[in-house]
Amino acid sequence: MKGRYLSLAASGAALCLTAVTLTGCGAVDGLTGDNEVTLRVVAADYGDNPQNSSAAYWKELADGFHKDHPGIKVEVNVFSWSEVDAKVAEMVKAGKAPDIAQIGAYADYAAAGKLYSTAELLSVKTEADFLAPLADAGKVKQTQYGMPFVSSTRLLFYNEKLLADASVIAKDAKGWQPKSWADLEAAAKKLKGAGVPTPFALPLGREEAQAETMMWMLAGGGGYTDNEESYSIDSADNARTLEFLRDKMVGQGLTGPVEPGKLDRQAAFEAFTKGEVGMLNGHPTLMKQAEAKGVKYGMVALPTSDGSQQPAMGVADWVMAFKNGHRAESGKFLDYLYQPKNVTAFTDKYDLLPATTTGYQAKQAATSGPALRLKPFLTALPSSRLYPVGKKSWAGVSEDIKQNIGKTVQPGGQPAKVLEDIATAARAADPR
Template identity: 90%
Template structure:
């Protein structure tokens, strides 16, 4: 998600200094300390405004509970929470990128201990399942997104891939992607297909291709299957057919980050790439006309898309009841919709999902293809406390697998072996 600025610390009424520890502030008054991530990319659209309004609304209905919220950029929020936990000053509630380590350490309340039955049942099933450790849900999905294949309508039309109107392209297999990329290269397009396997989000790009190739990071029993035959074939396709034929542009995939690929797309230098909803606004701001379709499977068979979720968790600070009330309020449909509308993200609840589906205006209508992919999407194995380390291993090594002369089977075996050892440990 977008990261910007330093921490913004606020209460429901006024700005406060950072670092205050929530606790009893009166005979019958409790202060909840909340840490959240900033989804804005400048001070004007910072998430601090959303959390301030949310806290104010909650306090009006619950006069005995005060709420302080610290909003940090995505580049530092996970580390900030880790520091607080290590110092014995964990926040009551955190909205960050991962929860499994804290759940495995016994530091979190389960959702059953916190939420009303109505709220707990409202989470979309794939997201709720991803929030579980050993069949118990600790992570509450906050917002989500799926990925689609974006294409530059003008570049594909000029290359003869689609008609001059630039509409209606629907590749059926990877052979179609290869053929389109070759035409784009022949037409002089700098990067026919951007393949960002750099550190920023290599684990996401890799997972998209693995799923489309019939594989994935885990098997049906949720054991790591990173080195499966299907995954090897997927990376061999990228190595031989895309990178090997010069269809992925001048920057090595292992050195290309997601945002750099997005920026190149908005400059008209990229014909195709996998993207999330954020790219819509970036492309529109630069006047780029684009289409969006699901990334086809290698052989055209139906395969799930990749989904991503960010997480809310509540630490065992003795404020279980108060935290539960605040979380029930956070997940009310009006509050979910207010946030997802502001940042063009997908909701994590059934009620929010239905509200988005019913909307036909503006950016909400453009989100419909992403929404359609969400219910059956596959997420990272975030319920494994080993996942953070495995993700880092993928970021460091996966780019070498697809470069000319790369060895996908060897690289995937190395990552898988370390992943299984970490999982057992």
């Protein structure tokens, strides 16, 4: 995901495998011996070391598919997240697009007419199984091209000990339920008074500024787009959200010693695991990182500006199929990929949320194991809002946000002006 929460693979080298044996990574023609069709797949690596690389999952998947469909081989090239999108772009530019790609964005390829629609690929059962907000995010002009692969939502994490020591919560409390930004401000002031270095970490650095910003905008009743999916970056609600952060959080010294525009997500996570941060927005990966360091934490929905209910932010990665003349074969493989057992195998391995209704229901029904602790994230998923990834302009808009949004919360920052500049460029790149 752009602004994703997953670790990059330890090695940048591609891991190449086929449905049967490991092979080289050269270009492969559509037909092999005995008239078998070979599907070329490019996928991202969700592991953080060679031992838990996604290559093992894809090999097992390809082996199982080939056993059921002996006329179709599947060759999968697995690349680290730091390079997979660029690798696919290079292949497409060279006229050697893969049949299927599992990467971070699809809209540019869909707008260029290079992708099959999901209706051309999937069985009715598979297509209908995608969670509605994720399926909608995969559409360009009302036609779905992007198939959500995995997803996540975000929650507010807090350090139980730090909040108890600062008398934000009672030492025997079983949880904390802040409702409004006033509750956050009051808690952050108590944490500051108790000597906590960073009462509330606000990472608006390049790593994930677009994610942190969207979480706060949604909580303030705004967002990047309106109900008609037109850009509304410069809305009054969004300006008020950033003014709150500038004046109440940053302005009162409640966000720590590092300027938000220079603080990256992972650095904030690491500070949380060291007991230096009282509160911050996080995703499932932070659970493991905190537990590994013995930090006891709680998780709640990010409070809203006035205590009213607002949607959480969701994030998804995407699968797409290029028009290489293998529509039927690609469709069969994708139907296999989205079988419940295969969805569950991947999401369980990496503590991710499923993109399908059957996968969601299976995790909701879990009474033990990894799925149990993901339930707070699952609860937020069906009503979550995603980045406007269906707009081919989104990549550029996201970069604009990364470069400029941190300025809005500096002393003397001008949220309305910065938002207006970003919105003007966004609308010019995506005229309706």
